[in-house]
Amino acid sequence: xxxxxxxxxxxxxxxxxxxxxxxxxxxxxxxxxxxxxxxxxxxxxxxxxxxxxxxxxxxxxxxxxxxxxxxxxxxxxxxxxxxxxxxxxxxxxxxxxxxxxxxxxxxxxxxxxxxxxxxxxxxxxxxxxxxxxxxxxxxxxxxxxxxxxxxxxxxxxxxxxxxxxxxxxxxxxxxxxxxxxxxxxxxxxxxxxxxxxxxxxxxxxxxxxxxxxxxxxxxxxxxxxxxxxxxxxxxxxxxxxxxxxxxxxxxxxxxxxxxxxxxxxxxxxxxxxxxxxxxxxxxxxxxxxxxxxxxxxxxxxxxxxxxxxxxxxxxxxxxxxxx
Amino acid sequence: xxxxxxxxxxxxxxxxxxxxxxxxxxxxxxxxxxxxxxxxxxxxxxxxxxxxxxxxxxxxxxxxxxxxxxxxxxxxxxxxxxxxxxxxxxxxxxxxxxxxxxxxxxxxxxxxxxxxxxxxxxxxxxxxxxxxxxxxxxxxxxxxxxxxxxxxxxxxxxxxxxxxxxxxxxxxxxxxxxxxxxxxxxxxxxxxxxxxxxxxxxxxxxxxxxxxxxxxxxxxxxxxxxxxxxxxxxxxxxxxxxxxxxxxxxxxxxxxxxxxxxxxxxxxxxxxxxxxxxxxxxxxxxxxxxxxxxxxxxxxxxxxxxxxxxxxxxxxxxxxxxxxxxxxxxxxxxxxxxxxxxxxxxxxxxxxxxxxxxxxxxxxxxxxxxxxxxxxxxxxxxxxxxxxxxxxxxxxxxxxxxxxxxxxxxxxxxxxxxxxxxxxxxxxxxxxxxxxxxxxxxxxxxxxxxxxxxxxxxxxxxxxxxxxxxxxxxxxxxxxxxxxxxxxxxxxxxxxxxxxxxxxxxxxxxxxxxxxxxxxxxxxxxxxxxxxxxxxxxxxxxxxxxxxxxxxx
Numbered sequence: 001x002x003x004x005x006x007x008x009x010x011x012x013x014x015x016x017x018x019x020x021x022x023x024x025x026x027x028x029x030x031x032x033x034x035x036x037x038x039x040x041x042x043x044x045x046x047x048x049x050x051x052x053x054x055x056x057x058x059x060x061x062x063x064x065x066x067x068x069x070x071x072x073x074x075x076x077x078x079x080x081x082x083x084x085x086x087x088x089x090x091x092x093x094x095x096x097x098x099x100x101x102x103x104x105x106x107x108x109x110x111x112x113x114x115x116x117x118x119x120x121x122x123x124x125x126x127x128x129x130x131x132x133x134x135x136x137x138x139x140x141x142x143x144x145x146x147x148x149x150x151x152x153x154x155x156x157x158x159x160x161x162x163x164x165x166x167x168x169x170x171x172x173x174x175x176x177x178x179x180x181x182x183x184x185x186x187x188x189x190x191x192x193x194x195x196x197x198x199x200x201x202x203x204x205x206x207x208x209x210x211x212x213x214x215x216x217x218x219x220x221x222x223x224x225x226x227x228x229x230x231x232x233x234x235x236x237x238x239x240x241x242x243x244x245x246x247x248x249x250x251x252x253x254x255x256x257x258x259x260x261x262x263x264x265x266x267x268x269x270x271x272x273x274x275x276x277x278x279x280x281x282x283x284x285x286x287x288x289x290x291x292x293x294x295x296x297x298x299x300x301x302x303x304x305x306x307x308x309x310x311x312x313x314x315x316x317x318x319x320x321x322x323x
Numbered sequence: 324x325x326x327x328x329x330x331x332x333x334x335x336x337x338x339x340x341x342x343x344x345x346x347x348x349x350x351x352x353x354x355x356x357x358x359x360x361x362x363x364x365x366x367x368x369x370x371x372x373x374x375x376x377x378x379x380x381x382x383x384x385x386x387x388x389x390x391x392x393x394x395x396x397x398x399x400x401x402x403x404x405x406x407x408x409x410x411x412x413x414x415x416x417x418x419x420x421x422x423x424x425x426x427x428x429x430x431x432x433x434x435x436x437x438x439x440x441x442x443x444x445x446x447x448x449x450x451x452x453x454x455x456x457x458x459x460x461x462x463x464x465x466x467x468x469x470x471x472x473x474x475x476x477x478x479x480x481x482x483x484x485x486x487x488x489x490x491x492x493x494x495x496x497x498x499x500x501x502x503x504x505x506x507x508x509x510x511x512x513x514x515x516x517x518x519x520x521x522x523x524x525x526x527x528x529x530x531x532x533x534x535x536x537x538x539x540x541x542x543x544x545x546x547x548x549x550x551x552x553x554x555x556x557x558x559x560x561x562x563x564x565x566x567x568x569x570x571x572x573x574x575x576x577x578x579x580x581x582x583x584x585x586x587x588x589x590x591x592x593x594x595x596x597x598x599x600x601x602x603x604x605x606x607x608x609x610x611x612x613x614x615x616x617x618x619x620x621x622x623x624x625x626x627x628x629x630x631x632x633x634x635x636x637x638x639x640x641x642x643x644x645x646x647x648x649x650x651x652x653x654x655x656x657x658x659x660x661x662x663x664x665x666x667x668x669x670x671x672x673x674x675x676x677x678x679x680x681x682x683x684x685x686x687x688x689x690x691x692x693x694x695x696x697x698x699x700x701x702x703x704x705x706x707x708x709x710x711x712x713x714x715x716x717x718x719x720x721x722x723x724x725x726x727x728x729x730x731x732x733x734x735x736x737x738x739x740x741x742x743x744x745x746x747x748x749x750x751x752x753x754x755x756x757x758x759x760x761x762x763x764x765x766x767x768x769x770x771x772x773x774x775x776x777x778x779x780x781x782x783x784x785x786x787x788x789x790x791x792x793x794x795x796x797x798x799x800x801x802x803x804x805x806x807x808x809x810x811x812x813x814x815x816x817x818x819x820x821x822x823x824x825x826x827x828x829x830x831x832x833x834x835x836x837x838x839x840x841x842x843x844x845x846x847x848x849x850x851x852x853x854x855x856x857x858x859x860x861x862x863x864x865x866x867x868x869x870x871x872x873x874x875x876x
Contacts, residue, residue, distance in 0.1 A: 058814065059470070060471045061445070061446050061448050061470050061471040061472050061709070062448070062471030062472075062709055063471065074818075077818045078818035078821055078822065081818055081858070082825070082857075083856060083857075143640075146634075146637055150633075150634040150638075151632075151633035151634050152632050152633050152634065172633065172634075174636065175634075175838065261637075262565070262636070262637050262639065263565065263636075263832075264636040264637050264832070265636070265829035265830070265832050266636060266833060266838055268829065277825070280825055280828070281821040281822065281824065282821060287817070
């Protein structure tokens with residue numbers, strides 16, 4: 001490990017200049033080890049790039065992407081002319097912000113709690129319990145939520161009735177758009193937190209044990225240990241995960257929204273995101289090109305956001321920036 | 324230097340993927356069929372002998388044994404049902420092998436998200452399907468033809484490879500299967516069925532409620548619901564799911580105007596003409612706010628009465644039809660063809676066994692204004708995938724299934740003596756020990772793309788007396804579907820149609836289930852403003868222009 005670090009600094013220093021081939025030869029073993037990753041990204045991220053062109057054509061199955069007629073920006077027209085672009089983008093971004101920020105916050109919190117637990121079997125059991133919802137398909141989650149919340153036969157209302165609630169006291173969330181932002185965030189956190197906390201838990205495990213022991217010797221209590229050692233050590237992980245997540249902030253969680261809210265227009269005002277709108281509107285004419293145009297729009301906005309955030313982080317803490 | 328290497332790599336990747344795409348698209352057009360074997364093309368249509376239409380097939384080279392995949396919407400049978408299906412297919416394939424050296428396999432598109440999966444499978448263009456069951460009104464036949472998913476069927480090819488079908492379909496009907504001068508579909512044009520929608524209801528209960536002739540209007544239906552709710556409290560009025568709003572709104576329009584919708588333009592059927600003036604485009608759901616306000620008011624009262632579940636908009640798993648069969652639901656909204664099953668004393672319809680008086684009536688949308696449009700002949704049609712590697716053999720197999728009595732009966736009813744029997748009156752019955760869950764071949768092959776009344780054997784279980792009475796009533800008032808040849812070019816207005824459709828669906832769900840807030844007048848006004856903003860009038864104008872080009876020559 002040490003050797004590599006030294007040689008990296010050699011390359012960076014302006015005194016030693018080598019040709020590309022020499023550099024390559026020097027690090028041939030490392031490069032060789034990278035090949036699977038390079039091939040993977042080349043095949044699945046770079047090779048399909050020219051396909052973006054499909055967003056600018058009237059796609060014909062037989063003529064293929066590059067044989068189809070070029071129609072410029074016509075595929076983008078539909079999204080722009082719907083008059084909903086702004087409210088859809090707003091909903092998508094706000095929901096994702098809530099998911100990303102609350103999700104990571106809660107994940108860090110849970111990871112620290114797990115780390116502090118002394119009873120081994122309780123730790124394992126609670127970790128497994130939190131992890132399980134991640135494996136439940138969104139379709140099933142939608143069914144579960146419907147059976148909990150629906151007005152006539154839902155669990156919540158049945159319980160209320162059992163306690164003697166009158167008809168006007170029953171809860172009808174499927175007619176009330178205001179409750180859904182909270183409900184959706186809660187459902188998301190229930191499903192994802194266990195999984196997300198694993199990453200943080202792993203990086204807490206990776207913190208140098210010497211530091212923690214030294215703090216104990218110095219008489220730091222649990223809270224001080226968390227505040228001054230664990231949280232600062234987690235900072236790079238948090239920043240990188242946030243940056244990655246921000247790249248996809250304009251991409252909505254279709255599975256979650258479509259399965260739980262469904263196609264109930266009463267709730268769209270607070271729950272309609274780009275994905276669900278595009279799905280409903282274009283499902284009928286099965287147009288790849290429109291869908292790709294929307295995807296491209298989302299990627300471009302995501303790209304801009306990542307660049308801006310990365311730029312800001314670079315100004316504040318250069319070490320944590322991605323590039 | 325590094326950058327140069329990177330640039331070189333990137334450009335190589337681009338070229339590579341370009342080449343890959345180019346290669347793919349070059350492969351496909353070769354399946355033209357006409358240039359591969361031109362042997363049997365000497366004769367004309369008049370040469371086809373009705374008694375032995377396949378006489379000339381001897382000249383066709385069928386030395387290579389091929390598999391023909393038939394793509395159909397429906398859930399794949401499993402377990403015992405699949406075994407029974409395979410037994411039938413084995414027998415059928417024996418005949419097909421002998422006659423055209425081919426065998427048939429069924430490729431199922433499950434009902435969940437069927438339209439997306441159907442279109443996706445066609446878009447793959449990998450030759451995995453040959454024969455495609457399609458429909459111009461509910462399976463995107465024309466968009467797929469335009470997108471290049473279907474093979475153009477030249478008259479020469481049809482004459483050669485599907486002679487029986489070719490000679491049985493009239494020239495006018497072939498014309499209705501053309502887009503841009505090319506035939507893409509083989510229509511199911513010799514099969515009597517009605518798929519106009521309406522409500523199936525309990526005629527005996529309606530009579531008890533004082534509706535002696537049965538339900539004849541939406542107002543009668545309201546009366547019926549009130550009666551059932553009071554007198555049969557255990558019965559669910561209608562366990563509707565959230566998708567029923569479209570048919571209800573279209574039904575209301577049919578019952579209050581002489582509107583004739585254009586198929587396949589938008590799922591809601593917003594645009595069309597009127598029986599008095601077929602070629603002037605109108606949109607009654609938008610043009611006639613008073614009528615829609617009435618609708619909104621009535622539906623609000625239905626909602627308050629509890630006709631459907633409170634959270635109907637989120638209800639996706641409705642079993643209403645099965646509930647109707649056993650007497651747990653009071654109506655079923657679907658088309659006449661479904662009613663012909665529900666009104667018959669079959670094993671699954673236990674209401675008739677449980678109650679001697681039970682009867683099922685049908686209130687069809689448009690009954691008040693006598694507005695019924697006959698089915699378009701491309702409501703069911705067979706197409707050949709443009710990626711099919713054996714289009715000729717696919718046509719031959721189709722020709723046999725559609726016209727050869729032996730193949731037809733096998734494919735539609737199963738093996739005689741196992742899945743069906745013919746009684747003394749020449750009607751079709753089920754043999755002893757028949758289990759409709761595992762032996763109903765008809766419900767597994769889902770052959771809705773070329774049924775043939777010349778070969779059909781009537782089902783003895785069906786309530787023919789009642790059915791034929793309604794069919795006769797329809798025949799008196801029906802008009803033929805007038806827009807069969809109109810395949811709109813929507814490229815310039817697709818975005819607007821999508822937006823209008825989306826807007827309309829959002830409002831209509833609230834209106835048709837009475838879930839709107841505020842007054843009926845307000846919600847209809849709000850919908851009309853949103854529709855206008857979404858461009859409904861521009862679309863109307865464009866369709867009118869295309870109508871004029873086609874019909875005012």
